[in-house]
Amino acid sequence: MTNPYAAIERGHPGRIGWRIFYFDRLGSTQQAAGELAARGAAQGTVVIAEAQEAGRGRLGRTWYSPAGKNLYATVILRPNALALSQVASLSLAAGIAVAETLERFAPGEVALKWPNDIWLSRRKAGGLIAEAIVAPDQRLQYVLLGVGLNLNLAENDIPEDLRWRATSVLAATGQRCDRVGVADELFARLETRYREHAKSGFAGLKPTYDRYCALKGKKVSVVAGGQPRSGFVLGVDETGALLLEVGASVDRILAGDVSVESAYEEGV
Amino acid sequence: MAKSPASARPLSTLPAADVAEVRALSELMREYGLAELELEDGRRRLRLVRAQIRAAAAETTEAGTSAAPAAKGQEPPAAERQAPTAAPDGSAPALGPNQYLLPSPMVGTFYRASAPDAPPLVEEGDTVRRGQPLCIIEAMKMMNEIEAEAIARVVKILCENGGRVEYGQPLMVLEKP
Numbered sequence: 001m002t003n004p005y006a007a008i009e010r011g012h013p014g015r016i017g018w019r020i021f022y023f024d025r026l027g028s029t030q031q032a033a034g035e036l037a038a039r040g041a042a043q044g045t046v047v048i049a050e051a052q053e054a055g056r057g058r059l060g061r062t063w064y065s066p067a068g069k070n071l072y073a074t075v076i077l078r079p080n081a082l083a084l085s086q087v088a089s090l091s092l093a094a095g096i097a098v099a100e101t102l103e104r105f106a107p108g109e110v111a112l113k114w115p116n117d118i119w120l121s122r123r124k125a126g127g128l129i130a131e132a133i134v135a136p137d138q139r140l141q142y143v144l145l146g147v148g149l150n151l152n153l154a155e156n157d158i159p160e161d162l163r164w165r166a167t168s169v170l171a172a173t174g175q176r177c178d179r180v181g182v183a184d185e186l187f188a189r190l191e192t193r194y195r196e197h198a199k200s201g202f203a204g205l206k207p208t209y210d211r212y213c214a215l216k217g218k219k220v221s222v223v224a225g226g227q228p229r230s231g232f233v234l235g236v237d238e239t240g241a242l243l244l245e246v247g248a249s250v251d252r253i254l255a256g257d258v259s260v261e262s263a264y265e266e267g268v
Numbered sequence: 269m270a271k272s273p274a275s276a277r278p279l280s281t282l283p284a285a286d287v288a289e290v291r292a293l294s295e296l297m298r299e300y301g302l303a304e305l306e307l308e309d310g311r312r313r314l315r316l317v318r319a320q321i322r323a324a325a326a327e328t329t330e331a332g333t334s335a336a337p338a339a340k341g342q343e344p345p346a347a348e349r350q351a352p353t354a355a356p357d358g359s360a361p362a363l364g365p366n367q368y369l370l371p372s373p374m375v376g377t378f379y380r381a382s383a384p385d386a387p388p389l390v391e392e393g394d395t396v397r398r399g400q401p402l403c404i405i406e407a408m409k410m411m412n413e414i415e416a417e418a419i420a421r422v423v424k425i426l427c428e429n430g431g432r433v434e435y436g437q438p439l440m441v442l443e444k445p
Contacts, residue, residue, distance in 0.1 A: 084373045084374050088376070088407035088408040088410040089408065090410065091408060091410045092408060114408075115408040115409045116408075116409040129411070130409065130411065131410075131412075131413060132410055132413065133412075133413050133415065134413065134415065135399075135415050135417060137417055141415075143410075240408055241408070254375055254376055254377075254407045255377040255406045255407055255408065255432075
C-alpha cells in the first residue's frame with residue numbers, strides 16, 4: 001500500500017511531518033507513536049492510520065474511528081527545554097493550529113471547547129489528546145500529540161445516537177476535503193504554534209485561543225474529582241486554565257469534564 | 269544531620285552562575301549516587317543533600333537534586349519544591365530507611381490507571397523497574413505519565429484516584445531495594 005502522505009513529508013528531523021508513518025489499520029496512533037518515541041524517533045515524526053481499532057480519547061475513552069474518511073494522526077514532540085508548568089498549555093496551542101486548519105475548510109464554523117474538543121457548527125468534529133512522558137527527575141522525555149478529525153464522514157455515516165452532537169467537515173459544509181491537504185496544512189500550522197509556544201509560552205497565544213473559545217460567557221458545569229461546580233466561563237488565563245466564575249469567586253480549572261448547561265450546545 | 273536550615277538559601281536568590289553550578293553538581297551526585305556533597309572555597313560554602321536518597325530530606329529545605337530543573341522556566345524555587353510536601357491532611361508520611369517520596373511535578377488530577385477500565389499501573393508492594401509508568405497526572409487534558417527513576421518498591425500510594433494533587437505533593441512512598 002502506498003503512503004499518500006509521503007508527498008507532504010518535508011524538512012529535516014525535528015520539523016513536524018518530516019517523516020510520516022502510514023498504516024492501514026492500527027490499535028491507535030498514540031500507541032504506535034509511543035513505541036516509536038520510546039525507541040528514539042526524532043521530533044516531528046508522525047503516525048497516521050486510516051482506521052483505529054482502539055482509538056483513544058482522554059482517559060482511554062474510545063473514539064469512533066471508521067476507515068478512509070477522517071484524519072487520525074499522532075505527532076511526536078520533544079520539547080526538552082519546556083518547563084513542566086508549561087506543558088499542559090501545549091495541547092491548547094495545538095488546538096489553535098487545528099482550529100486554524102479547519103477554518104480553511106469550514107470557514108466561520110470552527111470553535112474550541114476547552115480544553116481539547118474541536119467544534120464545527122456547535123458539534124464535535126474532532127479532538128486532541130496529549131500524553132507527556134515525565135521522568136521523576138522532572139525531565140520531559142516526549143509528548144505524543146494525537147489529533148482526530150472528522151473530515152469526509154457523511155451525515156449518514158455518523159452513528160445515529162451521536163448525530164446530534166458529532167459532525168464532520170462534509171456534514172457541516174457539504175464539501176469533501178482532501179485529507180492529505182488537511183494534514184499538510186495542519187503540520188505547518190502546528191509547527192508555527194509549537195515554536196511560538198516554546199518561545200513565549202501560552203500567554204502570547206491566548207488572544208488567538210480566545211477568538212476560538214466556544215465556552216466564553218457560557219454557563220457550564222465542571223466535574224473534576226469531587227463535586228460538580230456550576231458557573232460562567234470568563235475565558236482562559238495565561239497558563240491556559242479555564243476561569244470559572246462561581247458566585248463571587250473565580251475558580252481556575254485545570255482538569256475536568258466541562259459540559260454546557262444546555263443539551264443543544266453540549267459537546268461529546 | 270547537623271545543619272541549620274536558616275543558612276540555606278533558596279535557589280532563586282542565587283546568581284545564575286551558581287544555579288548552573290548547583291545543577292551540574294546535582295547531576296554528578298545523581299550519576300555517582302551521592303547522598304550528600306559539601307564544597308568549600310574562599311568565597312562560600314555549599315552543601316547539597318539529595319532528597320530522594322535521604323529520607324530525612326523531607327525535613328529539610330536545602331537544595332536537593334530534584335531542585336535542578338527549578339532553575340529554568342517559572343517553577344517555584346527549590347526551597348518550596350523541597351518543602352516537607354505534607355499530605356493533604358497535613359501529616360507527612362513517616363519514612364523508613366531507604367524510603368523516599370515521589371513528589372507531583374505539577375498541579376492536576378491524579379490517576380492510577382491509563383483508562384477507567386484498565387488495571388492500575390502499579391499496586392502497593394509492586395517492584396517497578398526504571399522507566400516504568402507509575403501514575404498519570406492530568407492537566408488540561410495533557411496526560412502526564414510519571415515514570416520510575418530507578419528500580420524501587422511501591423510502599424504506599426498516597427493519593428486517591430481522580431483526586432486533585434498540588435505541585436510537590438507526595439504521590440507515593442517508594443523504597444530503594
